[in-house]
Amino acid sequence: MNEDFFRVEDLSIGFGGLKAVDKVSFTLEKETILSIIGPNGAGKTTIFNCISGLYIPNSGRVLFKGEDITGLKPYKIAMKGIARTFQNIELFSRMTTMENLMLGRHLHIKTGILSGATFFRRNSRAAREEIKHRERMEHIIDLLDLQYARNQFVGSLPYGTQKLIELGRALALEPELLLLDEPSAGMNTEEKQDLIFWIKDIQDELKVTILLIEHDMRMVMDISDRILAINFGKQIGEGSPEEIQNNPEVLKAYLGEEESSYVSS
Amino acid sequence: MLFQLIVSGISIGSIYALVALAMVIIYKTSEVPNFAQGEMSMLSTFIAFMLLASYGQSFLVSFTGALIFAVALGVFLEFVFLRRAKDPNVLSLILITLGFEMMIYGVASWKWGAEQQSFPFPVSDFDIVNVGPAVVSYLNIATLLVTLLLMLILFLFFRYTKLGIAMKATQQNMLAARINGIRANRILSLTWGMSSAIGAVAGMMLAPIATLDPNLMMDPLLKGFASAVLGGMTTLVGSVLGGYILGIIETLFGGYVSLQFKSIVAFLIIVLVLCFKPSGLFAKHYVRRV
Numbered sequence: 001m002n003e004d005f006f007r008v009e010d011l012s013i014g015f016g017g018l019k020a021v022d023k024v025s026f027t028l029e030k031e032t033i034l035s036i037i038g039p040n041g042a043g044k045t046t047i048f049n050c051i052s053g054l055y056i057p058n059s060g061r062v063l064f065k066g067e068d069i070t071g072l073k074p075y076k077i078a079m080k081g082i083a084r085t086f087q088n089i090e091l092f093s094r095m096t097t098m099e100n101l102m103l104g105r106h107l108h109i110k111t112g113i114l115s116g117a118t119f120f121r122r123n124s125r126a127a128r129e130e131i132k133h134r135e136r137m138e139h140i141i142d143l144l145d146l147q148y149a150r151n152q153f154v155g156s157l158p159y160g161t162q163k164l165i166e167l168g169r170a171l172a173l174e175p176e177l178l179l180l181d182e183p184s185a186g187m188n189t190e191e192k193q194d195l196i197f198w199i200k201d202i203q204d205e206l207k208v209t210i211l212l213i214e215h216d217m218r219m220v221m222d223i224s225d226r227i228l229a230i231n232f233g234k235q236i237g238e239g240s241p242e243e244i245q246n247n248p249e250v251l252k253a254y255l256g257e258e259e260s261s262y263v264s265s
Numbered sequence: 266m267l268f269q270l271i272v273s274g275i276s277i278g279s280i281y282a283l284v285a286l287a288m289v290i291i292y293k294t295s296e297v298p299n300f301a302q303g304e305m306s307m308l309s310t311f312i313a314f315m316l317l318a319s320y321g322q323s324f325l326v327s328f329t330g331a332l333i334f335a336v337a338l339g340v341f342l343e344f345v346f347l348r349r350a351k352d353p354n355v356l357s358l359i360l361i362t363l364g365f366e367m368m369i370y371g372v373a374s375w376k377w378g379a380e381q382q383s384f385p386f387p388v389s390d391f392d393i394v395n396v397g398p399a400v401v402s403y404l405n406i407a408t409l410l411v412t413l414l415l416m417l418i419l420f421l422f423f424r425y426t427k428l429g430i431a432m433k434a435t436q437q438n439m440l441a442a443r444i445n446g447i448r449a450n451r452i453l454s455l456t457w458g459m460s461s462a463i464g465a466v467a468g469m470m471l472a473p474i475a476t477l478d479p480n481l482m483m484d485p486l487l488k489g490f491a492s493a494v495l496g497g498m499t500t501l502v503g504s505v506l507g508g509y510i511l512g513i514i515e516t517l518f519g520g521y522v523s524l525q526f527k528s529i530v531a532f533l534i535i536v537l538v539l540c541f542k543p544s545g546l547f548a549k550h551y552v553r554r555v
Contacts, residue, residue, distance in 0.1 A: 078446035084444055091438065103442075104445055106431060106447055173445060
């Protein structure tokens with residue numbers, strides 16, 4: 001069997017009579033970025049929900065490092081090393097930034113009640129654990145420039161910052177595969193520029209493979225290695241950014257009959 | 266007399282506070298008021314009584330046994346009934362808890378219903394100390410201490426343990442909790458077990474001053490619910506304060522105004538709170554942005 005890093009085979013799921021995702025297949029190479037594009041309601045987020053275990057697909061398989069992970073519970077998927085963010089930020093709004101990030105590390109924290117209660121000396125087991133986790137947190141905070149928000153309750157922070165915190169929390173899980181659902185939604189041009197920079201950084205530095213849902217075409221064309229285009233749940237094209245830009249099917253369905261300015265540019 | 270009434274108010278307020286606490290812990294996670302709460306603690310108290318009276322076990326063994334039973338009962342309710350509900354809304358969940366309440370009430374009436382029992386307790390209500398002008402029984406003191414200790418444990422639990430933090434996270438955003446590797450279903454079961462154990466403590470502290478029969482928790486449940494509404498259904502500290510406030514107001518009303526109408530105070534308070542500050546005295550008004 002071909003050992004791809006991540007592969008989705010003939011994934012289908014329907015709600016009532018509606019086929020939300022219809023036989024979608026794609027493969028993702030390690031340490032690359034694949035973007036899923038398509039109009040609103042095309043089934044992009046549904047694909048994410050199937051991968052992360054929130055929905056169980058009607059048919060098809062999801063393979064991660066050669067292992068079939070279809071239909072596993074969300075916490076098991078997280079344990080395999082797949083983290084995600086949501087389109088409408090899902091944070092623990094009455095906790096601070098740091099606490100949110102720490103919760104991303106939930107799976108990695110091994111301290112039980114007993115070793116936690118004996119947290120006295122600097123080199124006790126619990127203390128060493130805590131220091132290790134804090135170091136990782138600081139790294140993420142540095143990476144995303146979140147220093148100022150560290151001890152603030154996330155509910156009161158600006159939208160863009162909340163999006164970054166969610167990204168940070170996903171990174172705290174130390175994922176091998178990161179699913180980003182419209183990370184730039186609601187951001188202004190400047191914030192989008194930063195985000196592109198950060199995503200590239202994350203990929204270089206943390207060696208994470210990224211699956212991205214994004215509407216901003218400039219961003220998609222800029223950072224994707226491969227692009228998958230879907231419409232009404234069906235796959236209408238897959239390939240490199242250049243191939244997608246010249247795929248007549250995609251142009252027709254997604255960008256309209258006319259060529260848009262940012263495609264020709 | 267005023268001081269004496271306040272002392273009794275604090276004593277009964279501790280019971281209300283515990284019931285309110287048990288209710289709020291569930292409400293925060295499952296967003297359903299658990300109307301089986303009272304009968305669950307009543308049944309656990311009867312288990313303690315059975316271990317004490319019929320099997321001659323020590324207080325320590327009996328109380329521990331009752332607490333373990335209470336946890337199992339809470340987990341059972343969540344796992345066997347609530348989790349099976351398909352696409353539940355709040356109303357159907359409330360109905361499930363009401364049904365469970367009736368089942369327990371039926372079982373308890375069948376097993377112990379006929380006679381009223383007096384519940385033996387290691388601390389007496391008749392040994393007293395004089396604090397200023399007031400008379401305080403050892404039982405009053407024990408009840409207050411147990412309540413405070415339990416609250417301290419809960420505070421430490423939610424603040425410092427991995428499980429407690431996972432519980433808090435599940436309360437705030439279940440979707441995000443699941444995606445971050447928290448087993449939300451297991452957390453739910455544990456929450457119900459924990460709440461049931463707190464309720465059992467309330468039952469066992471109440472039993473020595475009341476008579477032990479299947480109606481034991483009926484009144485305290487409603488008062489506890491009123492306290493939770495008063496303090497705000499979403500805050501642990503608020504619900505506890507609500508319990509004490511209600512206990513004191515109620516006792517003062519009974520002492521100065523009318524003993525017969527003492528019980529209506531709680532409901533009057535519910536109505537007033539719902540009219541003027543629906544989210545409760547101590548809860549930050551929380552509106553979810555859509």
